[in-house]
Amino acid sequence: MKLFEYMGKEIFARFGLPVPKGRMAATPDEAAQAAEEIGGPVVIKSQVLSGKRGKAGGIKFANNPQGAKEAAQELLSMTIQGLPVEILLVEEKLQIDRELYLAITIDSAAKQPVLMASVYGGMDIEEVADEHIIKKYLDVELGMQNFMASDVVRSLGIPLNSPHGKELVKVINSLYELFIRKDAELVEINPLVISKGRVIAADSKLTIDDEALYRQADLPRAEERTKAEKAAHDLGLSFVELDGDIGVMANGAGITMGTLDTITYYGGRPANFLDAGGGTGTEGTAKALELILSRNPKSIIINIFGGITRCDDVASALATVKKTRGIPVPVVIRLVGTNQEAGRVILKDIGIEAYDFMQDAVKKAVELAGGN
Template sequence: MKMFEYMGKELFGQYGLPIPRGKMVTTPEAAAAAAREIGGSVVVKSQVLSGKRGKSGGIKFADNPEEAKATAGELLGLTIQGLRVEALLVEEKLKIDKELYISLAIDGAAKQPVLIASAQGGMEIEEVSEEHLVKTHIDPELGMQDFIAREVVRRMGVPRTSPHHQELVKLIKTLYKIFTEKDAELVEINPLVFSGDRVIAADAKVTVDEEALYRQPGLLQVTERTSAEEAAHALGLSFVELDGDIGVMANGAGITMATLDTLAFYGGKAANFLDAGGGTGEEGTAKALELILSRNPKSIFINIFGGITRCDDVARAFASVKKKRGIPVPVVVRLVGTNQEQGRAILREVGIEAYDFMQDAAQKAVELARS
């Protein structure tokens, strides 16, 4: 479960981590009031469960309450990475002397938490080379000891004589405490800033293990599904909106991921991930197709390997949707398995000739999307 930035910062504040003065708002008037209360220049930050907000125009500055109100009016309702901005964080504008990066995550291969830190933080953290990253695995039995935190700070290039050294050591230990006590999968500060003698968490990204939420009754529950994803969830379908232009439906998480990878291999990009499951009937398949069409794809690739799923059920559902509402984009179908001949006969009646192999079908779907 991802937490909004303002929620992450509230959590940080509860543990005594230094955060900017700020307030979450949902209206332009509230943004003006928050700016007036904070005083001076403020930053108005869109609250969406997505990265790259700055590059998407979701973070702006204001020098007074009137500007904060106008800026909030521009940001509320904005769509960033497919997510609608419905809340803002108005907080003090910091004097930034240096930006750093620090995070804790689970390393599945090592089966241990890993601390990642860098003296080069900010928007381009993904571009920082390995030689400038400090990576340290933490033995859960040992925990975050002082000597580990001090060594990380040293490797970040912050000397013991620096006024920030001890604050960084304390922050790292506190961050690990949050990570373990809140069953987190990720706790990230980017940027962590030096502002005068202060060390401040200028951002907060926290992801909590959903399977452990029953142990975290004090945390607000956040859903990161879009309206289409919520509709799919209600139908028992696994559906995720992506930023490509080829609609995808397959039956099983593994084959769906393979479908996305195969499209990418041929230069295409999926508009969604949709696992229709192993036993989705005609009605469920029809609703799945309607979800795909809601993404306005340039082509659709249906990849069915029928086991529990019967090929004739999928074909019948597709034919029904095509006849009732029409499908305004080209469709490519790979259909093999249980009752495949019956299914293929149904598809031929609506002008579709099914493919035997996923690679051939994926390549055709990419070609149709481009044309």
Template structure:
């Protein structure tokens, strides 16, 4: 479960990590009041569960309460990265001498937490070369002892009071990571302001399977409307923002479909694992979900084991008869009852492919032509 920035900063503050003064609000008048309380220049930051807010115009500065009111009104009218902005964080503008990056997450390969830090933080952290990134695994019985903090700060080139601040902050961040069952705690940027380190942003993700232990953290729904519908149907579905709707049976087949489409220059609209044993009814519901993404083409990739190819074919025809499918459908059918499934598809004026690469290339060709 992802937390909003203001929620992450509330957690940081409760663990003794310095954050800017500020408060979450939902109306322009509330924003003006907070700006009045803080005084000076404030930052109005959209609160959505997505990144790149600054580049999308979702972060604005205001020099007085009236400007804060106007900036908040503008931000609350925005849709950023597909997310409607419904709340903002109004906080003091801090002096920035240097931006660092600091995170703790789980390294699945090593089966250990890992500290990731860089002297180059900020909006383009993804483009920082590996030689400027420090990675240090955490031995669970040992945790984050002082010597490990000093080693990381040395590798970052942090000295004096700033180095001491870093050495104090890192164990607090790890304590939060462990006690809150986090999958990720990230500060980007971690700002050097004079001799002080300030968490100017927060990204915190809590392990869904541990939420029963975290009763003090409000539940945050981060699924889109279509993802909620899919969840209620028992389907694994993630919106991706492309124009080729994808359905496959099995997580591996679904990932392979996305990779193959991307290889040919396509942009998948979603991840949809219809499951290994989805019958005709479940397939009908899955196709209905795909149509809600408004794609240019639908790509169905079925390798039938438990799933029967004729059930998938009949489901597709059932949807076509019940409603118009406004876009082309490219389908690959291989496996159980393959011959019958292909016959049904062809009798209804469609083509069924046997090779996934050929089908994916065709889907990309159609999407790019529209």
């Protein structure tokens, strides 16, 4: 479970991590009041569970309450990566003297937590070369020791006997305590700011292990799915919205991921991940298709390797949607497996030819969407 930035910072504060002065706002008037209470220039941040909100225009600055109100009006009308902005965090604007990166997460290959730090904070960490990221693997039996935190601070080029060095050691120790006690999968501060002699968590990312939520009753809950993703969840379908224009449906997580990768390989951009699963049936498949159409794709690729899923069920569902609702974009289907001949007959009746190979079907879908 991902938490909003404001939720993460509330938890940070509980563990003694320094955070900026801030207030929540759900309306422009509340943003203005928050700015007045904080005093001085403020930053207004949209609260959405997605990255790159700054690049999407989801962060604005204001010098006074009226400016904060106007910025809030604009932000609350936005949608960022399919997520409507419904709440804002108004914070003091920090003077940034230096930006660092600090995080603890689980390394699934090493099967243990790893502390990561870098002097290149304030940017997409994925774009930072690996040699510029300090990594220290942590033994959960031993925990975080002062000498470990001190080693990381030294590696960042910050003297341990400086005020900043001492504060950073405390921050690293507190971050690990939070990570362990709250069953976190990720605790990230980007950037960790040095401002006028203070060390401050200017941002927060906190992801909690879903399987441990039963013992974290004091934590707030955040819904990270979009409206369409929630509808799919209620139908028992695995659906994730993406930012492309080719609708995707397949029967199984592996084959769906393979389809997405193949679309990208041929120069296309998938609009969604939709694993219709096995044995979904005609009605479930029809609802899955309606979810895809809600993304307004330029073309749709359906990739079915039928085992439990019967090819004639998929074909019947496609025919039902086409006849009752209509499908305003081209559909390409790869249909192989159980009852494939019966399914192909149904498709032929509605003017759709089935492909034998995924690559051929994907190339056609990309071409129809205006790609290569």
